[in-house]
Amino acid sequence: MLSDKKKISTRQMIIIFIVMVYSPAIRVIPAYTSEQAKQAAWITPLIAFFGLLIIFYGLQKTFQKYKDASLMEIIYDIIGSFIGKIIVSAYIVWITLLAALYVRYYSQRIVTSIFPNVDIRLFIIVMLVFVAYTSRYGVVVLARMNEIIFTIIAALFGVFVLFLSPKLEIQNLTPISYLDIMPVLKGSLVIIAVWVYAIFLFMLSDQINDKENIKKFGIQSSFFLLVTNILIIAVTVGTLGHTVSARMPLPFLSAVKQISFLDTLEKIESILVVTWIASDFTLISILLYVILNMVKSVFNFQDTKPFINVLCLFLFILSLYLTESSFELAEFSTKIALPVNLILGLAIPVLLFITGKVRKKI
Amino acid sequence: MKRLMILCSIILLVGLFNGCKNPIDGRSEIDKIMFVTVFGIDSIASDNDSVKITLTSPMVTQAQEEGSQGNTDFHVITSQGKSVFEAIRNTLFFTDKRVFLGHVGYIIIGEDAAKKDIANLLDFFTRDHEIRLNSEVLVVKGQTAEELIKSMRGDKELLFEQLENIQANIAGVSKSGRVELIELMKSIDNVWSVHYIPYITCDMNTSYPELRSEGKNIYLEGYGIFKDARLYGYIMNDLARGLNWTINEVESGYIHTKTEEGSNITMEIINSHAEILPYLDNEDLSVTIKVRMTTNIVEIDSGEDVFNEKKLTFLENQQSQIVRSEINSIIDYAQTAKADIFDVGNAIHHKYPIKWKSIEGEWEQLFPSIPFNIIVESSISRTYNITKPSKYRRR
Numbered sequence: 001m002l003s004d005k006k007k008i009s010t011r012q013m014i015i016i017f018i019v020m021v022y023s024p025a026i027r028v029i030p031a032y033t034s035e036q037a038k039q040a041a042w043i044t045p046l047i048a049f050f051g052l053l054i055i056f057y058g059l060q061k062t063f064q065k066y067k068d069a070s071l072m073e074i075i076y077d078i079i080g081s082f083i084g085k086i087i088v089s090a091y092i093v094w095i096t097l098l099a100a101l102y103v104r105y106y107s108q109r110i111v112t113s114i115f116p117n118v119d120i121r122l123f124i125i126v127m128l129v130f131v132a133y134t135s136r137y138g139v140v141v142l143a144r145m146n147e148i149i150f151t152i153i154a155a156l157f158g159v160f161v162l163f164l165s166p167k168l169e170i171q172n173l174t175p176i177s178y179l180d181i182m183p184v185l186k187g188s189l190v191i192i193a194v195w196v197y198a199i200f201l202f203m204l205s206d207q208i209n210d211k212e213n214i215k216k217f218g219i220q221s222s223f224f225l226l227v228t229n230i231l232i233i234a235v236t237v238g239t240l241g242h243t244v245s246a247r248m249p250l251p252f253l254s255a256v257k258q259i260s261f262l263d264t265l266e267k268i269e270s271i272l273v274v275t276w277i278a279s280d281f282t283l284i285s286i287l288l289y290v291i292l293n294m295v296k297s298v299f300n301f302q303d304t305k306p307f308i309n310v311l312c313l314f315l316f317i318l319s320l321y322l323t324e325s326s327f328e329l330a331e332f333s334t335k336i337a338l339p340v341n342l343i344l345g346l347a348i349p350v351l352l353f354i355t356g357k358v359r360k361k362i
Numbered sequence: 363m364k365r366l367m368i369l370c371s372i373i374l375l376v377g378l379f380n381g382c383k384n385p386i387d388g389r390s391e392i393d394k395i396m397f398v399t400v401f402g403i404d405s406i407a408s409d410n411d412s413v414k415i416t417l418t419s420p421m422v423t424q425a426q427e428e429g430s431q432g433n434t435d436f437h438v439i440t441s442q443g444k445s446v447f448e449a450i451r452n453t454l455f456f457t458d459k460r461v462f463l464g465h466v467g468y469i470i471i472g473e474d475a476a477k478k479d480i481a482n483l484l485d486f487f488t489r490d491h492e493i494r495l496n497s498e499v500l501v502v503k504g505q506t507a508e509e510l511i512k513s514m515r516g517d518k519e520l521l522f523e524q525l526e527n528i529q530a531n532i533a534g535v536s537k538s539g540r541v542e543l544i545e546l547m548k549s550i551d552n553v554w555s556v557h558y559i560p561y562i563t564c565d566m567n568t569s570y571p572e573l574r575s576e577g578k579n580i581y582l583e584g585y586g587i588f589k590d591a592r593l594y595g596y597i598m599n600d601l602a603r604g605l606n607w608t609i610n611e612v613e614s615g616y617i618h619t620k621t622e623e624g625s626n627i628t629m630e631i632i633n634s635h636a637e638i639l640p641y642l643d644n645e646d647l648s649v650t651i652k653v654r655m656t657t658n659i660v661e662i663d664s665g666e667d668v669f670n671e672k673k674l675t676f677l678e679n680q681q682s683q684i685v686r687s688e689i690n691s692i693i694d695y696a697q698t699a700k701a702d703i704f705d706v707g708n709a710i711h712h713k714y715p716i717k718w719k720s721i722e723g724e725w726e727q728l729f730p731s732i733p734f735n736i737i738v739e740s741s742i743s744r745t746y747n748i749t750k751p752s753k754y755r756r757r
Binding site: 112113114116133171172174175177179239240241243244254257258260267 | 368464491494495496544547548551552708711712713715716719
């Protein structure tokens with residue numbers, strides 16, 4: 001068992017969670033929700049909010065019984081070691097794909113928005129070298145670094161929202177009627193599919209202290225994400241309109257490009273790209289830790305540090321060959337990643353929780 | 363030792379990248395970039411599939427570099443191709459600079475090009491990563507964008523600055539306005555909506571030949587009306603201000619009328635607010651346009667004292683009548699053209715979303731028969747330095 005100093009607090013893990021979902025939140029959520037729910041897109045986080053509360057409730061209940069165990073050990077205990085290892089292996093495969101997908105998203109976003117003619121490999125190499133280098137210092141260092149990243153991202157996000165608010169047109173966010181119920185439910189799926197990363201993060205639960213605080217910090221973070229996601233969608237759809245947002249690969253960036261404060265403060269989208277990259281760094285790094293921790297659990301390894309470089313190399317290759325173009329990437333994202341995230345992040349954990357309850361393990 | 367190795371590797375990498383043949387393709391030195399500020403698009407009469415572009419960027423003279431006021435001329439380059447992108451790339455055949463579109467403030471569409479599908483023409487601008495969606499869109503009346511841009515060379519001001527200034531000043535008469543690319547994109551997405559884009563002319567084509575300053579002038583006269591993304595016609599003067607009343611874009615301006623005794627009097631519009639209010643009574647749809655406005659008296663060309671309740675009420679009624687007639691004229695124009703210029707459909711969609719769903723498809727047919735009711739609530743709030751006019755004692 002790790003000493004307390006080598007573990008991070010639940011609060012730090014929750015902050016990692018908030019930062020890691022920032023990148024997909026501004027990339028995919030405004031576009032997808034405005035395509036599904038149109039002008040009512042800004043309501044979709046409300047539905048997802050309840051989904052996230054349920055996830056944190058389930059985690060709190062689970063860790064009340066298993067204080068120092070990892071989520072993998074809990075799975076083995078509930079459904080047996082053999083089937084448990086098969087399920088965890090499925091998670092390893094999927095989270096590895098997800099990490100590669102995010103490496104690709106990150107680089108794709110830069111070549112779409114700023115450097116259209118640059119070789120995508122350049123950005124992938126830079127990110128993975130940085131991730132590989134910092135990963136050696138452990139999750140504690142990442143968590144501390146992430147607290148600084150969080151503060152910067154939150155402050156800059158506030159600035160973007162503030163400067164975009166004069167451009168926001170309320171009539172782009174209305175009318176709301178009962179006709180919007182189904183579209184809002186559909187639109188909220190993508191947010192839930194992103195927020196289920198909370199489950200993936202708790203695969204590192206053996207490296208987290210004070211898990212009795214999951215409920216407290218979970219509720220706080222759920223409210224925070226609810227407000228920030230409503231703001232992201234509202235300022236994007238409110239500025240661009242749902243028809244335009246739905247057709248854009250990076251609608252929040254396009255909205256930020258319109259910021260013009262007193263005709264002096266303009267062209268500040270590069271700052272947004274910096275916050276994106278910071279969020280991507282946290283996301284890719286933490287997924288790397290999650291993969292390594294699961295590999296350690298399935299194969300009973302003592303140390304996984306030697307695998308960091310190998311995994312980064314593998315992610316480099318996988319990110320390049322996963323899809324050929326941004327169109328395939330978008331298709332993969334909505335047609336494969338979204339449902340698989342919902343299955344592995346929500347359906348299976350709920351089934352395991354129910355099984356644990358039935359077997360009186362939780 | 364390990365850290366030293368890493369440091370050396372980084373330094374080596376940085377050095378190697380510098381030596382590479384343009385590792386970051388697209389990177390250009392600043393003096394090799396043409397910062398386009400005004401982008402003109404025209405169609406080519408002899409070739410329906412091609413477009414002609416005219417780009418302008420400020421010309422920095424040595425005098426300006428040294429800090430003094432130099433000339434304000436601008437570079438103009440023209441090119442053509444099967445698409446806007448091809449035309450831009452074709453500039454590389456003859457210019458030593460790479461075109462950069464991140465500073466495009468105005469997209470000017472020539473009249474012939476505007477008569478074709480502007481949605482297709484503007485696709486490049488809405489798609490390209492360099493262009494900002496808050497660039498303004500203008501139409502040139504009676505000539506091509508190239509002709510207008512070239513005719514403005516050698517003037518006292520840069521074309522970009524002239525356009526900026528007249529757009530800022532037009533609020534003083536409220537007979538034209540501004541439309542950003544993003545607004546146009548949203549408008550084109552609304553299948554029932556008709557678009558309006560401000561139009562400009564130069565000295566040669568203006569409807570106001572009597573109004574001019576020294577040098578070359580650009581006139582922002584009104585709006586070009588687009589149906590199915592094609593230029594349908596132009597509106598100016600009362601029609602244009604009628605549209606501005608309805609879409610809540612009247613900031614200031616003047617209202618000229620007569621007093622009860624027949625003297626001329628001019629009022630300055632101080633503020634206005636308009637609402638489009640649809641009403642559904644059983645299945646009958648009607649629309650009320652409600653305008654609240656305030657004016658100040660700025661000029662009386664007689665000795666008549668109008669500052670009593672009776673005469674002020676009369677003047678208020680007069681100005682309300684003028685506003686009502688301007689709005690009526692644009693409603694007539696719109697209903698005749700079957701063109702929902704002021705987006706009444708959107709107002710119905712917001713107030714009656716369920717009803718709207720059932721009529722959305724046939725809105726173009728329904729719109730001409732919708733009864734409009736116009737309510738104008740106007741008031742005169744004050745005058746300025748003096749109250750009674752100078753000649754009042756002679757009366």
